[in-house]
Amino acid sequence: MVLPPHNHQMWAVIGIYGGREDNIFWRRIKGDPDGRIEAAGARSLRTGDTCPMGPDIIHSVTNPIPRLTAALHVYGGRFFETERSEWEPDELTEKVLDVETLRARFSN
Ligand SMILES: [Fe+2]
Numbered sequence: 001m002v003l004p005p006h007n008h009q010m011w012a013v014i015g016i017y018g019g020r021e022d023n024i025f026w027r028r029i030k031g032d033p034d035g036r037i038e039a040a041g042a043r044s045l046r047t048g049d050t051c052p053m054g055p056d057i058i059h060s061v062t063n064p065i066p067r068l069t070a071a072l073h074v075y076g077g078r079f080f081e082t083e084r085s086e087w088e089p090d091e092l093t094e095k096v097l098d099v100e101t102l103r104a105r106f107s108n
Pocket residue numbers: 006007008059
């Protein structure tokens with residue numbers, strides 16, 4: 001699974017209890033009229049790792065191995081009711097995150 005860059009608009013803590021996930025952390029390009037982002041860092045998470053994220057974080061997630069990642073996600077707010085953004089993977093332009101699309105990604 002690959003999750004394109006997205007924000008949470010609330011703090012979060014991710015704890016991995018199986019598998020792996022590779023996170024790229026992004027930052028907004030100041031003054032970009034399309035809300036583009038650029039890579040700012042990365043972190044590979046494996047079983048036993050935790051990753052606290054502040055409310056302004058933007059990240060994308062890739063599972064690099066052929067097994068499901070098992071993780072506990074704790075969010076400091078109403079995750080599915082909060083207006084959030086995601087970024088088109090091709091051009092890294094900002095758009096409103098569609099919650100139903102997000103739900104569908106996790107149901108497959
Ligand atoms: Fe996320």
